[in-house]
Amino acid sequence: MKPRVGIFGLSGCWGEQIVILNCEDQLLQMVGALEIVDFLAGSSANDEESPLDLALVEGSVGSEREEKAVKRIRERSTLLVACGSCACFGGIAGMDARMSRKALVESVYGGEGSAFDAHPHRPLSDYAKVDYALVGCPIEKDEFVQAVSSLLVGDIPLPPTTPVCHECKMLERDCLLISKGLPCAGPVSAAGCGARCPGFNVPCIGCRGPVVEANLESLREVLIEKGLSDEAIRDKLRTFAAPVIEWHRPEGAA
Amino acid sequence: MTRTIAVNHLARVEGHGGIKVVLDGGTIERLEFDIFEGLRLFEGLVVGRPADEIPAIVSRICAICSVGHVVTALKALENALGVRVSPRARMLRDLSFQGQNIESHALHVFVLALPDVLGHPSVISLAAEAPEVVGMALRLKKLGNSVQEVTGGRAVHPVNHVIGGLGRFPTLDEMLALRRDLEAGVEDCKRAADVLAGIRMPEFVSEPIRVAALVPEDGAFFFGSEMALSTGERIPVADYRSLTNERVVPHSTAKHSAHRGKSYMVGSLARLTLHGDRIGGLARETWERIGLDLPSRNIVANNVAQAIEMIYSVEQALSLVNRLLEEGLEPEEPASFRMRASSGAAATEVPRGTLFHSYTLDAGGKIVAADVITPTAQNLLNAEDQMRATVRDAKGATDDEIRHRLEIVARAYDPCISCSVHVVRA
Numbered sequence: 001m002k003p004r005v006g007i008f009g010l011s012g013c014w015g016e017q018i019v020i021l022n023c024e025d026q027l028l029q030m031v032g033a034l035e036i037v038d039f040l041a042g043s044s045a046n047d048e049e050s051p052l053d054l055a056l057v058e059g060s061v062g063s064e065r066e067e068k069a070v071k072r073i074r075e076r077s078t079l080l081v082a083c084g085s086c087a088c089f090g091g092i093a094g095m096d097a098r099m100s101r102k103a104l105v106e107s108v109y110g111g112e113g114s115a116f117d118a119h120p121h122r123p124l125s126d127y128a129k130v131d132y133a134l135v136g137c138p139i140e141k142d143e144f145v146q147a148v149s150s151l152l153v154g155d156i157p158l159p160p161t162t163p164v165c166h167e168c169k170m171l172e173r174d175c176l177l178i179s180k181g182l183p184c185a186g187p188v189s190a191a192g193c194g195a196r197c198p199g200f201n202v203p204c205i206g207c208r209g210p211v212v213e214a215n216l217e218s219l220r221e222v223l224i225e226k227g228l229s230d231e232a233i234r235d236k237l238r239t240f241a242a243p244v245i246e247w248h249r250p251e252g253a254a
Numbered sequence: 255m256t257r258t259i260a261v262n263h264l265a266r267v268e269g270h271g272g273i274k275v276v277l278d279g280g281t282i283e284r285l286e287f288d289i290f291e292g293l294r295l296f297e298g299l300v301v302g303r304p305a306d307e308i309p310a311i312v313s314r315i316c317a318i319c320s321v322g323h324v325v326t327a328l329k330a331l332e333n334a335l336g337v338r339v340s341p342r343a344r345m346l347r348d349l350s351f352q353g354q355n356i357e358s359h360a361l362h363v364f365v366l367a368l369p370d371v372l373g374h375p376s377v378i379s380l381a382a383e384a385p386e387v388v389g390m391a392l393r394l395k396k397l398g399n400s401v402q403e404v405t406g407g408r409a410v411h412p413v414n415h416v417i418g419g420l421g422r423f424p425t426l427d428e429m430l431a432l433r434r435d436l437e438a439g440v441e442d443c444k445r446a447a448d449v450l451a452g453i454r455m456p457e458f459v460s461e462p463i464r465v466a467a468l469v470p471e472d473g474a475f476f477f478g479s480e481m482a483l484s485t486g487e488r489i490p491v492a493d494y495r496s497l498t499n500e501r502v503v504p505h506s507t508a509k510h511s512a513h514r515g516k517s518y519m520v521g522s523l524a525r526l527t528l529h530g531d532r533i534g535g536l537a538r539e540t541w542e543r544i545g546l547d548l549p550s551r552n553i554v555a556n557n558v559a560q561a562i563e564m565i566y567s568v569e570q571a572l573s574l575v576n577r578l579l580e581e582g583l584e585p586e587e588p589a590s591f592r593m594r595a596s597s598g599a600a601a602t603e604v605p606r607g608t609l610f611h612s613y614t615l616d617a618g619g620k621i622v623a624a625d626v627i628t629p630t631a632q633n634l635l636n637a638e639d640q641m642r643a644t645v646r647d648a649k650g651a652t653d654d655e656i657r658h659r660l661e662i663v664a665r666a667y668d669p670c671i672s673c674s675v676h677v678v679r680a
Contacts, residue, residue: 009270011292015317015410021361022409024396028388031378042365043376044265044661062292092314093294098302107298118293138317138410200407200414200421205310207411235303239311 003053003152006038008073010059010066011093011121015138016083017041017058023141030148052077054151060086060093060121067127074128079151082130083144085137087123089209089241092137094121096235096242122243132156135190137207137240143192160192163211164204168195176203181226185237188214209241216245256283259645259653261661264669271671273660275645282645287638287664289671297624305331305593305619306417312611312626313411316670318361320411321354321402322604323611323626329477330611331417334598335619337591342581343419344474345574346405350412351476351602352571353401356439357409358605359522359564360398362668364391364446367557370662371453390445394564397439401571404428418588429579436572440536443565447540450561458651458659460551461643463636464516465524466497468603470532475525475570476603482528483518484549491601494610498627510635511627517636520607520629521667522559523550537566553640554666560605593619606630606668630670637667 009017021042023030037047055077061067074080082088097104101120105113124130134147150157164186168175176198177184184203186195190211197204210216216237223233234247261273276284300311308331309324316323325347332339339347364387365377374380381388399409404424406412414421424432464485468478481489481497489497497518498511511518526533526541527548533541541562546555599612607629614623644663648656 011294013314013317013320015314015320018317018410021365022395022399024392024399027392028381028385031381036378039376040263040265042265043378044369045375046265060292062294066292092311093292093296093299095299095311097295097299099298104295104298105293107301108293108295113293116293121292121294137314196407197413197421202407202413202416202421205307207310232304236307239307 002033002035004051005034005036005054005056006052006073006077007036007041008038008055008057008069009041010057010069010087010124011062012059012084012086012091014041014058016056016087019138019141019144020056023145026145030145034152050076054079054081054148056081056083057124058083058087060091061124061127062093062119062121063117064119065117070124070128079131080124080128081147081151082124082133084139085135085207085209085240086121088130088133088135090121090123090243092240094243095239133159135159135208136193140192159212160190160208161212162191163187163214164189164191164193164195164198164208167191167193168198171195171199173198176201177222183223183226183228183233183236185219187219188216188237205239206237207240210245216247255279257653259657259660261657261664264661264664271664271669273641273664275641275656275660277645280649282642285638285642285645287634287641289634297626300621300624303621305335305613305615305621308613308621308624309415309417310411310413315626315628317410318358318670319354319604319606319609319628321350321406321415322602322609324406324412324415325350326600326602326604326609326611327613328415328417329600329602330598330613331615332598333600334596334613334615335417335591335594336596337418337589339419339589340586342423342578342586343588345578346420346424347415348474348477349571349574349578350402350405350415351604352567352574353398353405355398355476355567355605356401356564356571357395357398358668359560359567360391360395362605363557363561363564364388365395366668367665370665371456387449390442390449394439394442394446394568397435397442397568400432400435404432416588418591419586420588423583423585426579426583429575429583433572433575433579436568436575439568440572443536443568446561447536447543447565450540450558451543455552455558456554456659456662457552459553459640459644459647459663461553461640461647462551463523463549463553463640464518465527465549466513466518466520466608467524467528468601468608470529475529475532475566478601478603481601481608483513484527491610492599494599494601494612494627498610498632511632512635517639518632519553519636519667520632521556522563522605523548523553523556524607525603526559526562533562533566535566535569537562537569540565553663556666556668560668593617604629606670607632628670630667633667633669637664637669
C-alpha cells in the first residue's frame with residue numbers, strides 16, 4: 001500500500017507548496033510513489049478525514065482557526081513535518097514590530113481590524129508535536145525530496161548542523177562580513193542552501209533560521225564593530241525566526 | 255424560501271477562500287467571495303526597517319509572484335531615492351518577469367485550471383490520462399523557473415535583485431544554457447498551442463468586463479508608469495490610489511477595490527485587451543488560431559489569455575537573452591545612491607495583474623509608511639460581479655452545476671489569496 005500523504009498550508013506565502021510543485025523532474029515519480037489524499041492547493045477531490053502516514057505542513061499559526069487545523073492534522077497523521085521557516089519558527093510574519101499588536105493591526109486595517117480572528121504568528125511546535133523541521137524560506141528542493149524519501153523508509157533525516165558560513169568557506173569565497181564589512185548572518189544561520197546569497201554578493205539574511213548552538217553574541221560584537229546599532233542587529237537576526245531567537249542584552253550593555 | 259450555495263474552501267488556488275451565495279428563488283440576496291487568510295500585516299512590520307531590507311521581506315507576501323514583489327519594491331524605492339538602473343540591469347529584470355510569467359501561467363493554466371476543462375479533479379488524475387500534456391506543462395514551468403534562477407538566483411524569493419541593479423550578473427555559460435532551454439521551450443509552446451486549439455472553453459456567463467493595465471514602456475510589456483482603463487482613461491502610477499480606492503469589508507481580510515464605484519479586472523485578459531497589438535510571433539499565431547475575440551464577455555477567457563501570454567513570454571525571454579548576449583555580460587556594480595527622506599511608488603504587471611508598491615522613507619532610509627496593493631485585492635470585487643452574472647445566466651442549472659461554475663469563475667482570475675491580504679488603508 002502506498003503511503004498516504006497530506007499537504008497543508010497555514011499562514012504564509014505558499015512557498016513550500018510551490019517548491020514541491022517546482023520539483024518538476026521528480027513530481028510524476030513522487031505522485032506515483034505516494035498517495036496524495038489531501039492537497040487543497042492541488043486538487044478539488046480531497047479526503048479530509050482519513051488517517052495519514054505523513055503530513056507536510058507549511059505556514060505559521062496566526063489564528064484560532066489555524067490552531068484547530070494543526071491539532072486536527074496532528075491527530076490524523078503518524079508523522080508531521082513542519083515545512084519552511086514559517087512552520088518551523090513562526091517565520092517572517094512573526095518578526096518584531098515597532099509598535100504594539102493593536103497598533104500594528106490598526107496600521108493596516110484601521111479600527112475594523114480588531115474583528116478578525118488573528119493573533120501573533122507562532123511555530124507549529126507551539127500547538128502540536130513536530131516530528132521533523134524542514135527549514136528554509138523557502139525549503140530547498142533537494143532537501144525536501146531527500147527528507148520525504150528518508151521518512152518513508154522509516155528514517156528521520158539529519159538536520160543541518162553547520163552554519164551557512166561553513167558552506168561559503170568550503171567554496172573558498174571572499175568573506176562579505178570580514179572583507180567587505182557587510183552585515184552577513186551566515187555565521188549563525190543553518191546551512192543547506194549552498195550559501196546561495198553570498199554567491200550573489202548579497203549577505204545572508206538568515207532565512208533558514210538559527211544553526212544549533214548559534215553564537216549570536218559573538219556576531220553581535222562583530223556587527224557593533226561594523227557600526228550597526230543593537231536594535232538594527234536584533235531586527236536583522238530575528239527577521240525569520242523571532243519566536244525562537246532570544247535576544248538578551250549582555251550585562252553592562254547600554 | 256431562501257437557499258444557500260456554498261463553496262466552503264476553494265481548491266486549486268493559493269490561499270484560503272470560499273464563496274457563498276444566498277438565493278431567494280432566482281434572485282440573489284447576497285453573494286460573497288470570502289477570504290479567511292491569516293493577517294500577516296506586512297505594511298506595519300516593515301515600518302522602521304532600513305530600505306535595503308525591504309525587498310526580501312515583501313518577497314514573502316507571495317511565493318509565486320515573489321519576483322514581482324521584489325522588483326516592484328525596488329522600483330518604488332529607486333523612484334523615491336532617484337536611482338537609475340542601467341539598461342542591461344533593466345533587461346535582466348524584464349527577463350526575470352518573463353520567467354515569472356512563464357512559470358505562473360504554465361502552473362495555472364495546465365495544473366490548476368485545465369483539469370476543470372477536461373473533467374478531472376486534479377492534475378494528478380490528468381497525468382494518468384494525458385501524460386504528454388502534463389509533461390509538456392511541467393517542462394515549461396521548469397523553464398520559467400530556470401529563467402528566474404539565472405536572473406534572480408532562486409525561483410521562489412529571488413536573492414540577486416538589489417537597489418540599483420543586481421548583486422551579480424549572470425555568466426556567459428548560464429546565459430548560453432538558458433538560450434538552449436528557451437529554444438526547446440519554443441518547441442513546447444507549439445505543442446501547448448496544439449493542446450489549446452483542441453479545447454472548448456466553458457461559456458456559461460456573458461457579462462462586460464471593465465479592465466485596467468499598465469501601458470507598456472520602452473518595449474517592456476510588464477513595466478510602465480501609467481495605467482490605461484477600458485473606459486479610455488489614463489492614470490499615472492503615482493496617483494494609483496485614485497484607481498484602487500480600497501475599503502475594508504467585513505467578510506474579507508483583503509480589501510476591495512473600485513474605480514468610480516465600479517469594479518475592474520486586472521490580469522492577462524486586461525493586458526491583451528488593452529495592449530494585445532504589441533504581441534507578435536507564435537503567440538499571435540496561437541491567438542488567431544484559438545480565435546479569442548477581445549474584448550471578451552467571458553471571464554473564463556482569462557485562462558486562454560494566460561496561455562497566449564505564456565507563449566509570448568517564452569519568445570520574449572529568448573529575444574532578451576539574445577540581446578544580452580550581443581551586448582555582453584561584463585559585470586556591473588549596482589548604481590550607487592544616498593539615503594534621503596523621500597517617497598516613491600511603482601507598479602508592474604505580474605501574472606495576475608497590476609501590482610502597486612509605495613514607500614515613504616526618513617532621512618536615514620528607514621521605512622515610515624508602506625502600501626502594497628496586489629492584483630487579487632483589486633480583482634475581488636470584479637470576481638463578485640462576475641459570480642453574480644454567472645448565477646443570473648444559470649437558468650435551469652442545478653445547484654451543483656452553479657457551484658462548479660462559481661469555482662471556475664474564481665479560478666479564472668487565478669486568485670492569489672495569500673497575496674491579497676496585506677493591503678494597507680488608503
